[in-house]
Amino acid sequence: MARDTSGLGTARAVGFIAPALLLIGVFLVFPALWTIYIGLTDYTLTGTASIAPSFIGVDNFLNALDDALFGNALWLTLVFVMGSAVIGQNLLGFTLAWLLRSARPTVRRVVEGLVLLSWILPSVVVAYLWIAVLDRDGGTLNALLGTSGTAWLVEYPMAALIIFNTWRGTAFSMMLYSSALAAVPPSQLETARTVGASGWQTVRDVVFPHIRGHVLTNTLLISLWTANDFTPFLLTAGGPNHESETLPIFIYQQAIASGELGYSAAISFLLLVVNLVVALVYLLLLRKRS
């Protein structure tokens, strides 16, 4: 590693890295840092404070504590992450990975194909697919359940979003657990079967100890993605009456719709800090395992 076998030379190497770092610096590092500054001002999209914003210190953060809508967004984000990622995607992903091991190749291919397809399609398209399923008049779900006239996205917005996001993101957990399960020694599974352990006992006592690290990794990653997911905006736009306004949507509404750039930057900064904590825990775990 120490020898420069390709004859690149440090100067040229730095030249190779510089353009990428420049873009990352301008569009990733700088915005992250600038959020802190904007969050300390009363900057707005229009009006006098848009021309000459003044420094107001931590007022935005104090205001957030008093803002019932912010508390609401925080709570809904938590519900969304717990329901659709920690429980929904995790459980369905694991169950599918576990059951499909012994399934017929055709069944396995079809199920995996459909699950993956729901994951790779563009978010605007899947949003329409689910609007069609959940629509009040003539939606497929109402036709199937015979509950004609139920506007699922209006009456049960969070439940609908949780089901939607479980559908949308299960593929990742399924694939991660599939590869994790391949590392469980078959001899131990065989032993469990000969002593007559039930499926649940096998999972708990034989499989789980082997994949504990994967469970943690998976949960952290999907929680991070779910908390930052903007797709709910495409389904409910936060409504009705803020009932499904998760943090990303709240930030968008404050920044673009209301023009409160300073305030929304302060909220973004809080989201960044939460992301940072989750990502640091993840990296520490990765390091510990390798």
Added chain:
Amino acid sequence: MTPRQVLRRTVYIVFIAVVLAFFAVPLLWLASAPFDSDPGLGLRWPDWTLDNWRITFEHPYALGSLLNSIVLCAVATIVTTALGTLAAYALSRVRIPGRDALLYLLLLLSSVVTGTAAMVPIFVMMFQLGLINSQYATGLVIAGGMLPAAIFILKDFIDSVPRSYEESARVFGASPTQVLLHVVLPIARPGIATILVWAFVQAWGNFLLPFLLLRDVEAQPAAVLLRTLRDEGGSANLTVIPVFSLLYAIPVVALYLFVSKRYGFRFHGGIKA
């Protein structure tokens, strides 16, 4: 089979059937509605017609927005792949002080600074620079977000290219640029192809950044136009939406089929590829 086994088997079959229905039902609409003479939101066997396609092609912005998507994606994908490969190669081959820390920092950044968490500063920055409605600038913003992950994955690939090839090329007097172009790139091709596909799919599906930064309908990519088709006049344009959704989804599905057939789906440090 004992009754217990029969029961287990039945539960298993029912579960798989329910899962299949859960994942398939929403997708079926994409196959039926575009060809239905009276497309609704419900699922039904279509009354076959291609009229919707003609009407979609006549929509003033439909084809233009697909073209915009291609421009946006091309900028983001090419910049990500080219700059990512250069950086990954240099990081793989030359010991630069603080390299490992830099790589970890990059990985951290790519997951922490998401489009959602950074939308306010990015919007303000582009607004102040007068770059709202610039497709190239939006492409660069998207590329900036994808580069850390791209560098991380590409470095993994390039690390596995044997150095002896480069050494022999050097012995025969090749310049470093020639080594990169004629030795490293051809061998690292699977990795570069992975990044090309990954970046394209990411950029093609990206909604939030174009939605924020491209306010003019003439400049909007398919993702944003598809969304606005619903807002026009409050009700959804059900003739155009299904066809356009399908048109817009086809490149992604085609790439997915190609990749899964050729390489199978694999994991690279927890990043979807």
